[in-house]
Amino acid sequence: MTTTSWNRDAVRRSATPMRRRLARVAEPYLYIAPTVILIVLIMLVPLVIGLSYAFRDIQLLDPFSGGFIGLDHFRTLWTDESFWQAMKNTVLWTFASVALQFLFGLILAQLLNRPFPGRPVIQALVFLPWAVPSFLSGLDWAWMFNPVVGPLPHWLAAVGILSSPENILSDPDLAMWGPICANVWWGIPFFAITLLAALQSIPSDMYEAAAIDGAGPWQRFTRITLPFLAPTIAITVLLRTVWVANFADLIVVMTNGGPADRTQIISSYIFTQAFRQLDFGYASAIAVVLLVLLLLYSFAILVLRQAMRIPS
Amino acid sequence: MMAPALRRGSYWTLHYGLLAIYLFVALFPLFWLLKVSVTPNDLLYSEGIRLWPSRATLEHFRFVLAHSDFPLFFRNSVIVSAGTAIAVAIIASLSGYAMSRFQFRGKFWFIGLMLITQMFPLVMLVAPIFKMFSPLGLTNSLTGLIIVYTAFNVPFATFLMQSFFDGIPKELEEAASIDGASRFRAFRQIILPLTLPGIAATLGFVFTAAWSELLFALMLISKTDASTFPVGLLSFVSKFSVDFGQMMAAGVLALIPACLSFLLIQRYLVQGLTAGAVKG
Numbered sequence: 001m002t003t004t005s006w007n008r009d010a011v012r013r014s015a016t017p018m019r020r021r022l023a024r025v026a027e028p029y030l031y032i033a034p035t036v037i038l039i040v041l042i043m044l045v046p047l048v049i050g051l052s053y054a055f056r057d058i059q060l061l062d063p064f065s066g067g068f069i070g071l072d073h074f075r076t077l078w079t080d081e082s083f084w085q086a087m088k089n090t091v092l093w094t095f096a097s098v099a100l101q102f103l104f105g106l107i108l109a110q111l112l113n114r115p116f117p118g119r120p121v122i123q124a125l126v127f128l129p130w131a132v133p134s135f136l137s138g139l140d141w142a143w144m145f146n147p148v149v150g151p152l153p154h155w156l157a158a159v160g161i162l163s164s165p166e167n168i169l170s171d172p173d174l175a176m177w178g179p180i181c182a183n184v185w186w187g188i189p190f191f192a193i194t195l196l197a198a199l200q201s202i203p204s205d206m207y208e209a210a211a212i213d214g215a216g217p218w219q220r221f222t223r224i225t226l227p228f229l230a231p232t233i234a235i236t237v238l239l240r241t242v243w244v245a246n247f248a249d250l251i252v253v254m255t256n257g258g259p260a261d262r263t264q265i266i267s268s269y270i271f272t273q274a275f276r277q278l279d280f281g282y283a284s285a286i287a288v289v290l291l292v293l294l295l296l297y298s299f300a301i302l303v304l305r306q307a308m309r310i311p312s
Numbered sequence: 313m314m315a316p317a318l319r320r321g322s323y324w325t326l327h328y329g330l331l332a333i334y335l336f337v338a339l340f341p342l343f344w345l346l347k348v349s350v351t352p353n354d355l356l357y358s359e360g361i362r363l364w365p366s367r368a369t370l371e372h373f374r375f376v377l378a379h380s381d382f383p384l385f386f387r388n389s390v391i392v393s394a395g396t397a398i399a400v401a402i403i404a405s406l407s408g409y410a411m412s413r414f415q416f417r418g419k420f421w422f423i424g425l426m427l428i429t430q431m432f433p434l435v436m437l438v439a440p441i442f443k444m445f446s447p448l449g450l451t452n453s454l455t456g457l458i459i460v461y462t463a464f465n466v467p468f469a470t471f472l473m474q475s476f477f478d479g480i481p482k483e484l485e486e487a488a489s490i491d492g493a494s495r496f497r498a499f500r501q502i503i504l505p506l507t508l509p510g511i512a513a514t515l516g517f518v519f520t521a522a523w524s525e526l527l528f529a530l531m532l533i534s535k536t537d538a539s540t541f542p543v544g545l546l547s548f549v550s551k552f553s554v555d556f557g558q559m560m561a562a563g564v565l566a567l568i569p570a571c572l573s574f575l576l577i578q579r580y581l582v583q584g585l586t587a588g589a590v591k592g
Contacts, residue, residue, distance in 0.1 A: 028414035028416040031409055031414075032406070032407045032411075032422055034406065034407070035406070035467075035470060039425060039463060039466065039467065041463075042459060042460060043429050043437065043464075045440075046437045046444060047436065049443070049444070053439060116324075116327070124575070126334045126335055128338055128342070128571070129338050129342075130574070131520060131573070131574030132567065132570060133523055133542065134524050135524065135526045135545065136524075136545075136567060136570075137341075139545070139546075140341045140342070140344070140345050141341060143345075143348070143559075144344060148357065149556045150344070151344070188338075246435060248435055248527065252527065253526070253546065267433055270433075270435050271438060274438045275527075280439035280440075284436070284439060284440075287435065287436040291436065
């Protein structure tokens with residue numbers, strides 16, 4: 001059977017006309033062509049154009065703008081206090097959001113890992129915030145923090161965190177924690193889902209053997225679970241850090257960067273410059289700085305990984 | 313024998329107790345949205361922090377559905393999200409299939425291209441895409457949004473579809489090609505029907521992503537006729553920021569399609585990721 005079909009195949013192949021052979025070589029490229037065309041036209045070309053804007057004076061409402069101005073935008077940026085404030089805010093925003101999302105996500109993944117009655121329903125419900133559109137979670141939390149319709153200021157005042165039920169979003173010292181709360185609420189499911197998937201790939205006999213050897217729950221967690229999860233944790237936290245640093249939706253919706261730039265992060269500052277000031281040149285210059293920072297971050301991570309690998 | 317049983321009992325108390333806290337935190341903001349949306353205006357301030365108003369009403373929903381532009385925004389968002397989801401599903405199943413089944417020259421660069429698109433901040437593209445699209449008539453246009461969202465979602469969807477194609481044995485196409493079917497016909501008639509769960513997951517993910525997108529919609533759309541739901545809701549909020557009942561009723565409406573598509577994909581979430589993790 002196999003020999004005859006192989007023979008037939010060989011005969012057919014030698015008889016294949018040039019055009020069909022060409023079609024066979026071209027086939028994978030035809031499958032990927034739409035993807036490549038879309039990515040190049042809608043993402044790479046604008047990226048390059050955007051990089052060039054950073055060195056040009058592009059004001060949407062000014063028909064005489066468009067000239068090359070070299071590094072002028074970057075000189076302005078160096079003395080722009082809003083920009084430096086945004087840098088500081090980005091660090092707080094990213095670090096606090098990712099750390100809290102990760103911590104609560106890890107606990108949730110642990111809780112959902114073992115089967116128990118009602119798990120499918122509870123799992124679907126605790127993951128629900130992930131499905132809420134980001135603009136809506138921003139609005140929802142802004143309303144929750146509003147003392148007129150929301151309960152949070154009253155609760156916070158009742159337990160003594162706030163001296164009076166006021167909106168923390170208009171308090172320059174506390175405002176950043178509003179979007180952070182919304183972001184943590186919204187991002188816990190992502191970490192929980194990813195970590196749960198990793199937890200379920202740990203062979204359960206590892207735990208059984210450890211339990212027989214007398215290891216307690218905490219020992220099992222630190223000696224088995226954490227080492228197994230380490231690669232997943234590392235990659236998820238690193239990628240998520242970049243993602244959260246770029247995530248401007250909640251801030252644009254909840255505070256628009258205010259009060260007095262105290263919640264402005266770099267990516268929301270880029271958006272504000274482009275969307276409200278219509279200053280595309282300056283927006284692109286900030287974007288270039290953000291891109292360089294992200295590249296440095298990724299590079300530092302690679303170096304760190306390399307350094308950590310050598311001793312072992 | 314008493315002690316371990318007791319310890320197990322208190323373990324499960326703690327377990328369910330913690331889960332109850334998670335459930336409360338996850339659901340309370342959504343519950344509050346619903347609560348305010350059914351609170352009549354005259355009770356809104358006097359019963360501000362009561363958990364449920366003494367009298368519930370659907371008047372805000374009625375008003376939003378009959379006298380506002382929200383049905384139009386809703387329709388626009390459905391067109392954009394469904395259009396994007398379908399376009400991405402088609403394009404990504406083709407490229408995901410190529411990634412799963414072919415070794416071709418340039419594959420490395422193709423993967424690199426898609427990974428790069430996942431790394432840089434998309435907010436960088438807001439200004440240049442606006443500049444590119446406005447002479448083409450693609451601003452204030454749903455088609456323009458569909459094109460942008462399709463490009464943004466195709467790379468992730470390609471990797472997702474590839475993992476589903478990887479799960480289907482290659483022998484199926486080999487058998488079909490011995491029977492004389494062309495490869496593309498085998499792909500369409502044999503392989504695609506088997507990846508329907510994968511296509512459903514892709515549709516769900518992409519629909520949710522397009523439904524939620526805010527920044528590009530704000531930048532590219534300035535006319536009411538072409539506004540998507542986020543744009544419409546935000547302009548409503550900045551114009552009528554005292555009408556909490558109506559705003560939250562509109563918010564509840566925006567939540568419905570997102571929750572439906574979440575129900576569609578939530579069972580693939582952990583399974584899909586676990587399969588990926590096992591494969592390494």
